[in-house]
Amino acid sequence: MSFLRSNRTSAALLLAAAVLGLAIANSPLADAAHSIQQSHIGWPGIGLDLSVGHWISDGILAIFFFIVAIELKHEFTEGDLNSVGKAIRPAIAALGGILVPIAIYLAFTWGSGYEGGWPIPTATDIAFALGVLAVVGRGLPTTVRAFLLALAVLDDLAGILFIAVFFTTGAQIGLILLGALLAVLFGFLSWRYARLRRDAVRPSQTRHRGLEWVLIIGMVAVGLATWYVVYQSGIHATIAGVALGFAMHRKPAHRARYLIEPFSNVIVLPLFAFSAALVTIPSLGETPLEAPFWGIIVALPVGKLIGIVGATLLADRILRSRQAPVLRFGDMIAAGALGGIGFTVSLLMNDLAFADNRAIADQGVLAVIIGSAISIVVSVFVVRLRARHYRALRLSEKDAA
Template sequence: MSLLRSERAAAAFLLTAAVLALVLANSPVGPGLLELRDVHLGIPGTPVDLSIGHWVSDGLLAVFFFLAAVELKNELTVGQLNSVAKAVRPAIAAVGGVIAPALIYLAVTAGSGYERGWPIPTATDIAFALGILAVFGSGIPSRLRIFILALAILDDIIAIVIIAVFFTSDPSIPLMLLAAVGVALFGLASRFLDGRWRVPVAIAMVILALVTWWLVYASGVHATIAGVALGLAMRRVPGLRVRHALEPVTNGFILPVFAFAAALVVIPDVGIDELAAPFWGIAIALPVGKMVGIGFGAWIASRIGPREARPNITLWGLLTAGALGGIGFTVSLLMNELAFASTPEVADEGTLAVLLGSGISIVVASLMVLRLGASYRGMRRLRARIREARY
């Protein structure tokens, strides 16, 4: 079980699932897997009827967003983002990491008719970024790890807002209000989880969560927003317990299954010059835009406030944070599905671009993290020698 809680394992499972899906989709079993993904599974006696692919992206992924919201609430209340002073620097870097990739994408796709895909390269996969840090980041100081964690969490907030605002069409206000009631009741019920009625309360909360999820889905808002709302509404302490219990399920099943389903793409038999503009926009904006945007934003943020209160992070450290931010993966794949839902052929190229851009970022970030860790370890050894020489 401890393996499934590991950041390294989570990143490995994600990458393995995506590569396996890409290989299988382009093998003789590919057509069968693609047909299986489109098979509809309904719940008898209810209006719920989704394809397996949508059960994964709208259902399972809502659990991932629920756990992300629980972690976010903890950070906002007692963690690294519990004050304006703590949150402002990674927030500026996160905003820079959204603006730069979006501008690069829009510049590449200008006039193509596919400008709506600009949100795709703005996301960061927090599980993958922290996994790279865990694998290659020996010696990196805690202040940089905390900065990257806060940056990734804030990046997730922006992604959630983008999904809610830009990928919602003709929402049903009555259903949204009913969903809001469900969220409120869910949050109220979470206050009674520590009493003697915790088992029936927990059962009632599961039912409330499922009903709320369906109301959000039926309202026209992307169903993952239900997970976010429920996670933020839940009381912090029981929420952290639920997060701890479900973390192995998320790392070992939900995220790999989503990565597999999203990366189940047939590589188009076209020349490089025939690839659509979104492919190039995403493939360039993820590794380049994120590094430039986050690096520049973090540099500006590091100059804010009294000198003694500024985080002592080198320029290379800031650029490393930007390289890690270029690993879009999970949320970028989701946004790609949403942005190009009406043009499957472009969505397939977008998926390949997300994998390519994220892959470049993985390699670059791994090398930069290795060098950064070696640099900090060397500095510590030098300080130790100086102290020994003095005494």
């Protein structure tokens, strides 16, 4: 089962699913695939009447974000980002990777009437970025992956916030607060479970085994309730997974991640990649390419790279008196190139931003695909070079010893 937990296995399945989705969406099978994706499954009586595509993007994808939140919490508390000096860098890098693409997009679209698409190039597709890193980044220090993970998650959270604030109407504060309370309750139950597990090593406490199962069932029920409340509140439902992952006690969280990770790698991520990539590449014909196309296609690969590298250098300069830089300059370029893979979240925000203009939305789809593809090619080249550098460095150190 260990190979199912491998990042390389996950990346291979994810990339294969994405290629298959694009191929089917641009083949004679496209109509049948879109028909299945748009068919509805649910319980209208309780407000759950989602399409298959939305069950994937809003439902099971929350499991992946739950795992990511657990890993990120570990990095912030026990791992490579366990100090303020280390943790603040990816936050500043994420901010730079958001502001610079916005500025580039607005520079292309100012006065065109399409300025509202500025959130599109701000997203980093965490699944694809980590997938590329896993496939070609063998030998890189763990700090690079931890930095990229933190950067990408903060980036995705910013994207979800943009969706909630700028593309969502009728968000219900009461339900948002209720979701937060349920996440706190989930955290309390996990803490209580951890206490029981600790006490169970004592012979006198073995009678509490039954209570452990009650707590497990309670956590599952509260977790599902949290997702439902967050979904009904108008906020993107995957944020429930993030909240639950951060709220969960450390020890049961590690166990939950170990058990769920194979399911996420083999089913959740490939399904999500396939559904998100089920995009028909638009036939533009004689239609001129408008400002949003150029803004997106430049802002994703170029804006992300400049923003992330520039902000990381700035953070190192500000914090240099306290701590040495976390990443070398070459590693910053690798992280910046990977950050330009916007794909899924960018496609979602493109559809929301240009929902009333199908022609511009089609151009946006093409720009996101091309911009992300450019970032993938650049990141594969840079990450390979950095991985080769570190492998050679370790070999020379071993020979010197």
